[in-house]
Structure formats: C-alpha cells, structure tokens
Amino acid sequence: MSYALVQEEIKSALQVKTNMTKKLSELLQQLQPYDISEILREMEHRERLELIGSLSIPEAAETLEYLEPEIQYQILHHMHDSEASPLLKQMSSDTVVDMLLAIHPLQAEQMLRLLPEDYRKQINNMMTYPEETAGSLMTVDYISARAHWSGERTIQHIRKVGLEAEIISYIYVTSVRGELVGVVSLKEIILADPKTHLSEIATTDVIAVPADLEQEEVANIMSRYSFVSVPVVDHQHRLIGIITYDDLVDVIQEETTEDFQKLGGSQPLSEPYFKTSVWSLFKKRIVWLLILFIGGAYTANVLEGFQDATEKVVALSFFIPLLIGTGGNTGSQIVTTLVRALGVGEVKFQDMFRVMGKEVLTGCLLGVSLGAIGYIRAVMMGVEVEIGYIVSLSALFIVLWASLVSAILPLLLHRLNIDPAVVSGPLITTLVDGTGLIIYFSIAQMILHI
C-alpha cells in the first residue's frame, strides 16, 4: 500500500469541510490503526490532531499506541481535557507508562491528572519498575474473576469491563486478597456449561512471573509454553498485571538486536541507531576496540620474535594477512553459530565433547581444502615451492586451531554464567591472530631450517 497516496487523499478530505466526515471515514475504514499511525507520523501537527479527532476512541487509542511517546504526548497535550481523558484511559497501561517515563516529570504529572484516582495510583506504581523487567512490560488492563462465579456471570463481567482489556483470551481467578489462584481461558468458559463455576474449570497451578524477573526470562517462559499472556505477581503472589504476546515479540526483537551488536564486538546500544549520539556510539565501541587493540598488540612481539625468519625470507611476510584472516573467519563462523545455539538452548555445556568432535572434523575438511588452494596460490605468485608447502600446512593447522578454540570458548563462558555473546567475531579473530602467527612461523622454521 502506498502510504503517500492515501495520505494525500486524507489531507484533502480534511481540508474540504463539506462532506468531509463521510469521505474521510470511508478512507479510514479501509485502514488498520497501524496504517493510520504510519500516515499520521508524516503529517503536520494540526493535521494530526484533526485526524485523531475524527476517529472513535478505541481506534484513536490503538493508533496512538504505534507512535513514539513524544508524538503521543504532543497530541494528547493539545487536545481538550474532555477529549484527552477518555483517550488516555483507553490506551493500554504499559503504553501510557512508557509515554510518561519519556516526557518531563511535570508534563507527566499533568497527564496523570486526566486519569481517575485508582488508575492513577496503578500507573504511578507501574512507573517504579526498573527497565527490562516483567513489571516494566506489564499492563493492568486484564480481566480477573472470582472462583465461585459461573461462566455466565463471568461473560457478563467481560461485557462490562472488556472494552478496556488488552486481551480477553484468559481470565485470571483471584482471591479476596487479590492473590492469583487460577486461570481459565475464554475458550474453556464458552465450551463449558454456562452454569459451571470457574473453580471447576480453572487451572490452579498457574505459571506466573514475579514483577522483578528479567524480560529475557519472561520471553523464554512465554514462548516455551506458547502463552498469549502471562500473569505478573508481587511477592505476596498478588496479581498486579499481565504481559501480552505482542510485548513478547518486542522483547525477542530487542534482545536479538543486543546480541547482534555484541557479536559484532560492540557493547549493545540502549537506543535505536539514529537516537544514539556519536558520543554514545563512541563509548559503546571504544571499550572492546581498546581491549582488542591492546590485547592484539602482542602480535607485534610475536613477529619481532620471528624477525630473523622474516629478514631471511621476506616472502614469508606476504601471507601473514591471508593466513591469520582465514583463522579469524573460521572462528567467526563457529562462534556465531554456537552463541546462537546456546541462546536458544540447542547446545549445552555437557555437549562440549560432541561440539569439539564435530568442529575439529569439519575443521579438518576445511583446512585441507584451503591448504590445497593456498599451495596453488603461493606457487602462482612465483615464490619458492617450500613457501607453498608452508602456506598450505599453516592454513590447515590454523583452521584446526581456530576450530578448537572457537568450539570451547563459548561453552566455557556459558558455563561460567558469562554471556557467550562476548566471544564476538572480533575477539576470536584477535585471539587466533597471534597463535596463528606462531603456527605459521614455526612451520616455516622447521621446513626452511632457519
């Protein structure tokens, strides 16, 4: 769909005051809230207000959910309180919390005044959970019921409060004191006799997450059990919110982005790319670059140690980048595969010997192939035949060595509870650079007797 085209149509419908509502609502009906949000983002402030104003409250709220906190605030702030208040109430509570945390505390205070007192307290409470925990992801827009309610009564209850609920697939059963005692799916309620009490059909061993659990753990639990939502409880096992599947997808994407950046040899960025300043980018990157630079500087000493060999046969130095590069490439292939396999639980520490066996065997095949090509390459350059042998043998042994190191290191770190993603491509490359040089020059000394 071309957003630009639809946007033009909407703009002109907003301008022509006659028949505007009909034309506009026809246009808007063809669009999902997400699409409207994409169009709205490109509009000017005044147009945004008019567009949001022409939507129903639930549509407007869902459209706002897809926008950045700053835009949400700008729109709500410029609306009349009598319009902004129901809209804010309709938005899901986790979105509201994210918005309030992104704006100035005084502005947040103003916004909070638009909400009824009870809800304001809940929101205030939600704002206290640290980032990347279950508490910071949850919404309070869930449906709870009592164990002695019948299916019929529960459905009546949903009719009353369901509009503001983010998800009605699960109904959470709580005690008088608010403790989570059961969960029952709407499907079960509908399939059972309407007179059945919830206590008869509810699952009592509910899987719930504490509010301070890390978001990565929450995502693991939700995707393991294929939950559409998971309840969040406090230390007294009282139900305080739920986390829905769309947050799960966001968390997975966020954690994946972090892993990418770590594997690339950088500390993960805390903001999206364009929101990260040059100075922050520098700080996140310099840490590892410095470690690797200082660590990698030992290669200079290694080469100084083999200075005699290089001076006697200068052709040896030609193949340094190629050989150590190949070691790094092999290592990088293995490390990324293993870090991911550890992350999704395919590989565990106990599998160490299986992994080593597999990687060393594969390394043999790769080393022999590259060694053969290396020999041909060296001979083609017109260097002595001995140099060809040396390059070829070194390629084989460097690949084998890189395979072994890369197979062991991620598993070992995982075992020591260090995130294996710190074994980035750059780290493994730097590690095998120096040892690769030692292998290369040792073979050279043996064959050339220097």
Next chain:
Amino acid sequence: MSYALVQEEIKSALQVKTNMTKKLSELLQQLQPYDISEILREMEHRERLELIGSLSIPEAAETLEYLEPEIQYQILHHMHDSEASPLLKQMSSDTVVDMLLAIHPLQAEQMLRLLPEDYRKQINNMMTYPEETAGSLMTVDYISARAHWSGERTIQHIRKVGLEAEIISYIYVTSVRGELVGVVSLKEIILADPKTHLSEIATTDVIAVPADLEQEEVANIMSRYSFVSVPVVDHQHRLIGIITYDDLVDVIQEETTEDFQKLGGSQPLSEPYFKTSVWSLFKKRIVWLLILFIGGAYTANVLEGFQDATEKVVALSFFIPLLIGTGGNTGSQIVTTLVRALGVGEVKFQDMFRVMGKEVLTGCLLGVSLGAIGYIRAVMMGVEVEIGYIVSLSALFIVLWASLVSAILPLLLHRLNIDPAVVSGPLITTLVDGTGLIIYFSIAQMILHI
C-alpha cells in the same frame, strides 16, 4: 522445576498398579503439557505410551505437539487405532503436516487413514506447500462463520466446533463460496448485543496473506499489526487456513538464527546444530571461506608490492596484524549494527548520508583514541619514533576508511535487494585488510622517504 525428580515420581506411579491413576493424575495436574513433553522425551518407549494413555485427549494432543515428529509418529503408530485416531484429529493440523512430511510416505499414508476423509483431503493439500511459505505454517483448525449469523448463533457454533480450534480469538466470515469477506474478534462478539449480526461488527478490509508468501513477510505483517492470528487465502481469496502467533515466534527465531550464521560468514544451516552433519557444516562454511580466501589472497600481492619497504625497515611488518585487525574490528561493529537496523526497518537507503556522517564522526573519535594508544605501544616496544608516528597515523586512517566502507556497503546491498547480511564480519574484514595495508605502507613511505 527439576524434571528428573518429577519423572522419577511419575515412573513409580506408573509401576505401582494400585491407586496408580489417582497418584499419577495428581502429579500430572501440576504440570503443563510442555513440561510433560520434556519428561516424556527422556522416557523409554513403553513408559511414553502409558503416560500419553493416562492423559485426556486434548492434554495428550498438546503434549505431543511439543515433541519431535519422529517421537510423535512412534507413539501414534504403537497405539491402537481407536486411540490414535481421535488424538491425531485433536492435534493441530500444522503439527500433523510437519509429522507426515518427516516420516516415510508409506507411514504417512497409514497415519492419514486414521483421519476422516474431508480432513484427510485438507491435510494432503497442506502437504503440498513449499517450506518457509505461509501455506506450510498454517493450520486449518480455525473457526469460520457467515455474515448473517448473530453473535448468539456464532457462540453456539463455537461451542460445537471450538474444541478443535487452535485459536478462537478471531472468527473469520466467509461467503458461500468460501471467500474471506470479514473478520470479527470474539471480544467484539461478546461486547456487542447477542442479536447483532456479524455483518454489522465485522471488519471487511481483512488483511490476509496468500499461501505462497514467504514466512519472513508473514512474520513482518503479524508483528507490525500485533495479530494473534492471520488468515491465509488462495488465489481466489478463499480462506484456507490461519497462522497463529506461536508460529510467528518460531519464524522470528528461525530467521534470527539464519541471520546470525550469515553475519558470522557462513551460509545458514537448514537444521539445528546437532542434526547438521559434519559434511553439511563443511559445505555451508567452505563457500564463504573460499571466496574470502581467494579474495583475501590479493593482500599477498599488496605486500609483495611493498617488499622494498619491508626489507629496509623490517619493524614495519610487526604491526601488520594489529593494524588490519583493528580495521576489521571497527568494520565488524558497524556492519552488525547496520544489518540489524536495516532488518528491523530502523535504517533505510535514503538515510545513507546520515549514516555516513554518523559513522565517519564516530570513526574520527575512535581513530584518534586508538592512534594515541598505538603510538605509545610502538614507542614502548623500542622501535624508532618514526614508526610510532606511522602506526599512530595508520590506525586513524584505517579506522576512518573501515567506517566509511562499512557504512555504505550494507545500505547499498539492501538497495540492490541483496540481503545485507552477506556483508558479514569476515567479509568486511577481508575487504579492509588489503586497503588497510596500502594505507599503512603509503604513510610509511611518505614519512620514511623510502
């Protein structure tokens, strides 16, 4: 939870025949189907059959869903037809299809005979969709209704057919010829008056995916709109299945794994790590290793070109690995960040100049820092002061050059519709290795006048 402990309890409950059912059902009630599947996987064949036999049909079916196709088949195959048939019918159709595709066609034929004819035809049809398309992910266990039905009648219909449905959050409205004409959420039905016709509350501009759409695209659409399920249609816009959010999570995880492997400089594996043979690992990895090895071999020519310089000042060769390594590390940091940002749509081709500006500025800061450290390092080794200057200046320019190349390349490839993940860490490292050497030796020639 310790699975081993619960497993022991279950085993002994299975052995003691008296009171077995009571003790066992108590134990099983505390477990989710996922947990039971984990325990069952570690059991022997006979125990597996007994355990599955002691569950209700819906529980047994859900437990089977979490197991590998081979185990599913083994269990179903050894059950009496009268037990296997309802279980197979209860399992979600996408799981059944995956199982049938994993076993021998003759075995699949046998299994299919356990199903009623209509369903068998649907399953047979589903088996024809190629892997990684919408058709291969969909399930036929959805609920459809007619536009003239009232909410009340629809709920009655759900009561009748809902047990086998995988998800009842959305009801799909179809025409007499089976075309998808609308969608209505169960929430909307419950909140509306029971007499309301579906036609009054259904959304008519339904977002549906064609059966041959790639799974990555399907995942994008589902996560963009936060859908719990998305309908799949054929070329005549007839509803043929739905894809549910749990498949979305699986697809995201699968695609992420592929991206990891690509960024590590390997072709993505088509199977989990331990299921991939050494030979397959070799084939997936050798492609890029060879390309990089042959491509990287030009560094030997570059160094041969600067042979005079190396012979005159052998200390120059000491810093080769350190300097080109640093270029590669910088490139790797940028490339992984940008490939991910392109993947999630944070960065687009139009942002080229912004990205270049940001990266070159960051590169300046990084280059100056590393240059300073490089100078200190060279002086500490006791080489001449000029070499210190050369190493220091080279570090700065190599980092800048690597930043520029790494900023441009992923965006350019994305623009040319080539997956930017092919610009792996290893590729960028190999690319900037040779050019890094040219920068280094050119600066050396200028300063040393050689």
